[in-house]
Amino acid sequence: MKEAHEKETDPPLVLVVDDDTDHLILVQRWLIKAGYLVDGASHGRQALARIERQRPDLVITDLAMDEMDGLQLIEQIQLRDPLLPVIMVSGEADIPQALQAAHQGVVDFLVKPVERGTLLEKVAETLARLGTAAAASEGPIAGCYVHRSTTSAELLQRARQAATGDAPILIDGPTGAGKQLLARCIHEASERREGPFVSIACGALPEQLLASELFGHVPGAFTGATERHQGLFQTASGGTLLLKDVDELTLDAQARLLQAIDQMQVQPLGASEPVPTDVRVIATTHVDLAAAVDAGHFREDLYYRLRVVPLHLPPLVERREDIPALVEHFLQQLGSDKRFSPAGLQLLVSADWPGNVRQLRNVVEHCQLMSPGEIIPENLVAEALEGLGSAPPTLDEARAAFERRYLAGLLRATNGNVTNAARLAGRNRTEFYKLLHRHELDPKQFRGGD
Known part of the structure; x- marks a missing residue:
């Protein structure tokens, strides 16, 4: 019976780093006999190169090595992959160094000398505790998020670890990259999976209506509020609340959101008493929120409160290895038996994809619909890529573009008079100025003859 659990998937990969060749070979033999995949390096720089080539599930490194010692190696590993677990081995029981390593x-x-049974026990415990392939399959996150690239695998490992807690998560990435899907996968992998998964587009509603949707309201809170309304913080109780495009929130809404997350309670509009909540908040953005903080458009305290667990979802061009798997997945979703020719698939892999995964799905759907045969040819793929050279706007993007054109039209019609423009829009001056600020419109630019 093997000491490592047998899996249908590949066993975990352990990288052993030691400049003592005899000890390096000995540890590698122990791990191989226990059923693990093993890689070896005789010094720190070689270990970093091995990690770049293929990410291991665990690193075992010696402390005392020439050129780059174990602590320096760990520092470099942390910079590249802070979730990669490391076990350190030392020839001496150096307490200060052990404390520094723990830090x-x-x-x-x-x-050293390390007993075979002790080492294998620590390896198994570490892999099991961190939820890697030694103790469990990749689970629901990998199952719902199609990928093949190392970049995506590393992202999903971070997401899988994040799913074990309740801390807020901030997912950033370009439009169409799959931020909402990743959020749902985290929800499905968490202990809140039996609870609701509720999402809202922060830029889709006027400020007062957005506040009502998030926090609820009582009768009489504002004109037209005739019944009690339960906000999404209460609707999502026991589950996850996804705030899409959180950068679209006004500063006032940001303050209310920060209070809700910090205190785990909300105060419905018009209510005198707060209501307790129990939600896990995940926020997404496609802008540089740090730059928005510097510009004064986003609260710094809310930025750090949401960014307890930051996840960056890179554009599709930075993870091209995912494309063939995504294409196959989309064809299955469409119920199609068609397949792309090798040349056609290569065109898909090498395309720029400004609209990311959403655009790829559109192209796959177009090609499978228009192909007369079971094999989708290269020329049809080329035509689809030419016709979809740029990604179609999302509903939020289209709405924002319309809103900006509408506001600019009002300012032109009123010669830049904010009072008259606000009256035509049915908004008060304060709210109208916020809309102008959001779209970076200056009334002075619409005043002629001054």
């Missing part, structure tokens, strides 16, 4: 994120510290 740098080392999961265990063993003293």
Whole structure:
């Protein structure tokens, strides 16, 4: 019976780093006999190169090595992949160094000579505790998020770890990259999976209506509020609340959101008493929120409150290895038996994809619909890519573009008079000025003859 659990998937990969060749070979043999995949490096720089080539599930490194010692290696690993677990081995029970290693994120510290049983036990415990392939399959996140690239695998490992807690998550990435899907996968992998998954587009509603949707209201809170309305913080109780395009929130709404997250309670509009909540908040954005903070458009305290667990979803061109798997997935979703020719698939892999995964799906759907045969040819793919050279706007983007054109039209019609423009829009001056600020429209630019 093997000491490592047998899996249908590949066993976990362990990288052993030691400049003592005899000890390096010995540890590798132990791990191989226990059923693990094993890679080896005789010094720190070689280990970093091995990690770049293929990410291991665990690193076991010696402390005392020439050129780059174990602590320096761990520092470099942390910069590249802070979730990669490391076990350190030292020839001496150096307490200060052990404490420093623990501070740098080392999961265990063993003293040479290490017993075979002790080492294998620590390896199994570490992999099991961190939820890697040694103890469990990749689980629901990998199952719902199609990928093949190392970049996506590393992202999903972080997401899988984040799913074990309740801390707020901030997912950033370009439009169409799959931020909402990743959020749902995290929800499905968490202990809140039996609870509701509720989402709202922060830029889709006027400020007062958005506040009502998020926090609720009582009768008489504002004109037209005749019944009690339960906000999404209450609707999502026991589950996850997804705030799409959180950068679209006004500063006032940001303040209310920060209070709700910090205190885990909301005060419905018009209510005198707060209501407790129990939600996990995930926010998404396609803009540089740090730059928005610097510009004064986004609260710094809310930025750091949401960014407890930051996840960056890169554009599709930075993870091209995912494209063939995504294409196959989309064809299955469409119920199609058609397949792309090798040349056609290569065109898909090499395309620029400004609209990311959403655009790829559109092209796959177009090609499978228009192809007369079971094999989708290269020329049809080329035509689809030419016709979809730029990604169609999302509903939020289209709405924002319309709103900007509408506001600019009002300012032109009123010669830049904000009072008259606000009256035509049915808004008060304060709200109208906020809309102008959101769209970076200056009334002075619409005043002629001054």
